[in-house]
Amino acid sequence: MYMNEDKINKVKISTDPYKGVRDFYPEDMAIENHIFNIWKKTTESFGYEEYSASILESADLYKAKSGEEIVNEQTYTFTDRGGREVTLRPEMTPTIARMISAKKRELSFPLRWYSIPNVFRYEQPQRGRLREHFQLNVDVFGIESTDAEIEVISLGYEIMKSYGLKDTDFEILINNRKVMNYVTKDMLGLDEDKSQKLCKLIDKKNKLKPEAFEMGVQELLTDRTPAFMTLLNSKNFEEFTKNLKQTAEEHEGLKEIKEVIAGLDRLGIRNVRFDQTLMRGFDYYTGIVFEVFDTNPENRRSIFGGGRYDELLSIFGGEKVPAFGFGAGDVTAKDLLEIRDLLPKTKTKTELYICPMQKADIPFANEIAQKARTDGVNTAVDYSKKKVGDKIKFADKKGIPFVTVIGEEEKNSGTFKIKNLLSGKEEVTNVDSLSELIKKL
């Protein structure tokens, strides 16, 4: 790659990132890593294993799932030089479904898999909706029973707790597609098309004015509207089942909801609530859906959610595989932690800053650094011509907790002082005892 010198001098290039995506400077990356580490640690504590894939996927993967419309309008899709239509993945679920289908015979089910992919959407950038964001994907494949729901929802609960939130800070809302299908098809007698329209309307309920919502319902249901509105306005699970004229014992969908709520309760997870208006966007859901919802009056919004999608793998021509999972975005997580002042305070992972007095002291400073690093202390050396006082100020500004100054005397004696910039404490040490002293201070 050879540079054209004429060009360099003529063109002045913009330093802005591409529209709708983010640059992560070290202070931004520290926040991302804080969130990613909570995701990884919690998910791995449940025995989940990390997988990944390229952001580049064949456009066909999304066409089949969602119809051509979405591929054209909301995704980054382009044709490569070999004539292949390529899409930057807008979500991870089709990819994991593809990967599992490809090796279904070799894999031992159940699979507990997670990933933190970046996903892309071509849309107008706005708060919390960028063109690229990172998304934790947690999925379990091969468990038919609601044990999967209980496990995965409790995993989501543990993530919220690891963020530093209390039970009163959020709610877990639960519904079941099987119940909604029963309502729209069996009870209200709607066909597939009208049933989908009603579900979409319920999904948008909170964004619409009550009158607009009722008008939409009236259009679809005419004289069945009052019965439906009574059902929709039920205050809790008991009232809903009563209005539905079905008991949890009679209806599988209701039974599953009861099982999940009881299983979570047994684990001490009680900020759980049945919500008959909970839809979740994706149409591939087939059973329980859930959503973690922020109860902060200033941030009343969905944090993350997911559901059961037992049919999805059949798009690759094989049998269906029971599947339950959720996706959680980094932007929403960051906003949540920011509002509640739960972002990490430490500025750097560097622990020790070595300040040589003069150029001649650098080799000894490098040797100390080398030993400190081997002993697990993250260490940087100041090679500048600045005065020692300014070197220490630099360490302080960067948030590095320990400093040492190396000069003629230290070089000759082999001993030097380690100072804790926060407490002001200092103590004399040598290369071999340095890491222990730092742990102590």
Next chain:
Amino acid sequence: MYMNEDKINKVKISTDPYKGVRDFYPEDMAIENHIFNIWKKTTESFGYEEYSASILESADLYKAKSGEEIVNEQTYTFTDRGGREVTLRPEMTPTIARMISAKKRELSFPLRWYSIPNVFRYEQPQRGRLREHFQLNVDVFGIESTDAEIEVISLGYEIMKSYGLKDTDFEILINNRKVMNYVTKDMLGLDEDKSQKLCKLIDKKNKLKPEAFEMGVQELLTDRTPAFMTLLNSKNFEEFTKNLKQTAEEHEGLKEIKEVIAGLDRLGIRNVRFDQTLMRGFDYYTGIVFEVFDTNPENRRSIFGGGRYDELLSIFGGEKVPAFGFGAGDVTAKDLLEIRDLLPKTKTKTELYICPMQKADIPFANEIAQKARTDGVNTAVDYSKKKVGDKIKFADKKGIPFVTVIGEEEKNSGTFKIKNLLSGKEEVTNVDSLSELIKKL
């Protein structure tokens, strides 16, 4: 995103990944994470901070640096719906240069930054050269002296040691663009164009037959060929400086090489060798260049390398900033570790597998799992209807070291046996002592 059911049944989608990119199943991801963790840990031990950016960049960023040719032929470049020309980054250096230029006044130099981006090249896939790979980028900005070279090259050395390699397994080759410029321009009197051609020729030397190489040289240098060939064939640094008729004291470029070799030697890094044929592809290098080279006769190849590029930031219209860094790819690292049998052997991070005898034992199993996870033990529960023996076999196959079986008796007594599948040892415990026992076993 609503699914079109007709489509699903008609289209059978391929399960292959897009051409030239990889799927990372958990066993592949474990290898990636092993390499990434070594990169992160080593780099952070030197006080480097992680940054990142989107894979999407304005195509202009690459046009200015390398001329339009490369943007068109070797990159993924497409026009977005807003008419912007977008490129999937082929390397990270232009991005870091852009980010630093954007905030130059706010940032406190020196900056020690690293990132592990995925980068894209549109080329025919072949061993070690995929269309997408991950690349550690380590860069220090703001250090003019060779202290930067000594620090960054010793960081590269520590990565090789952390992989598990010995000093005899690899060599660090060093050269200086300043010396090569002196040779081609001052000594041989070549103009910029011919000088570049000669450098490219030297870069390709090992891939050409000796006669083809000499013919190329002859064409450029005519009667100056013998003097040049003597120089190029110098056996070591001393012979080279003698043939150059310059001493390390007289020539800055030679002095820098001596300083770097001496500084590394002082840190015990002695598998370092001056190599006058080392060029490194990128034309933005301005001083010392280096390469870590595998000495295994079956894998004689460059592992990674980098150099000084003090001028690059001026493409954004600002002043130049001293910069030194390198990039190391994941595919090369994986091949290296594979050939030397240094890949990790552990199959999973899950430590405990709980096997309930019957459905009724699941709630208690979940409670044990919940406590174990809180205490730092990665735990999964088997919810299947398989026989207990098959559940234990499943754990063994997955490589999970500890199992426990939960039945009526365990539920009533609150105590259960933990078995180490590797040693066969087992011991009775309860929920509160479980994590300590696992550490012990």
